[in-house]
Amino acid sequence: MVHYPAWDQDEARSIVSGLAHLEGATLPILHALQEEFGYVDPQAVPLIAEALNLSRADVHGAISFYHDFRPAPPPRxxxxxxxxxxxxxxxxxxxxxxxxxxxxxxxxxxxxxxxxxxxxxxxxxxxxxxxxxxxxxxxxxxxxxxxxxxxxxxxxxx
Ligand code: FES
Structure with missing residues (x-):
């Protein structure tokens, strides 16, 4: 089983800014965050919203719409x-x-x-x-x- 590092807001920020230039960047960013940490922490929402000029509600909506994204760390x-x-x-x-x-x-x-x-x-x-x-x-x-x-x-x- 994969062991993920603990959520790191600075690391998350650099993942977000590294992908923010993409067309429709929300999903690639969410996937990248989940790949890195095993889940998408709620702290990612303002980061993504700010980087992509979206509302927090938009970002939150994307996370909850796609059931692939986990809002909490996966069980070990x-x-x-x-x-x-x-x-x-x-x-x-x-x-x-x-x-x-x-x-x-x-x-x-x-x-x-x-x-x-x-x-x-x-x-x-x-x-x-x-x-x-x-x-x-x-x-x-x-x-x-x-x-x-x-x-x-x-x-x-x-
Ligand atoms: S292993 Fe067959 S019923 Fe439990």
Whole structure:
């Protein structure tokens, strides 16, 4: 998974001014910012508005119109937890409940404990039904997970 640098307003400013001469520069600028930082911080709005002589509302509108642009840093890691039938029979819903109760991690809730380090998302069948509940993290299939294991996967660093 890509690790992005923290938002840097000076760096953002130089990206904006480097592309401001382009025809229809808003989208190339937004793409360049997201490529650099992984998201488009709200602080970019006045920078772009000023450089392109647009209103802040115009810039904000462009960011929210294109769903590709993230307004907040992406999670460092995504853990997919299977909640299809076979994994349900093996207790995946208990894992979901325990994650919320014991670890404050809300499945499909985006963000846990106020950080953006990891999210847990529901998937339906990872083809590992006999060894459920199953999880997938960064391409690795993991069987017989419990809430502690999923929480550890969320917290693990590369
Ligand atoms: S139902 Fe969960 S891996 Fe198939």
């Amino acid at each position: 890691r995504i853990v997919k937890l299977c909640r299809a039938e076979a994994c349900q029979a093996l207790g995946c819903e208990m894992v979901v409940e325990d994650l919320a109760r014991e670890h404050g991690i809300v499945v499909d809730g985006h963000g846990h404990g106020g950080s953006h380090d990891a999210v847990v998302e529901t998937v339906y069948c990872l083809g590992n039904c006999a060894l459920g509940p199953s999880a997938l993290v960064e391409g690795e299939l993991i069987g017989r997970v419990d809430a502690d294991r999923v929480a550890a996967l969320c917290g693990a660093r590369q």
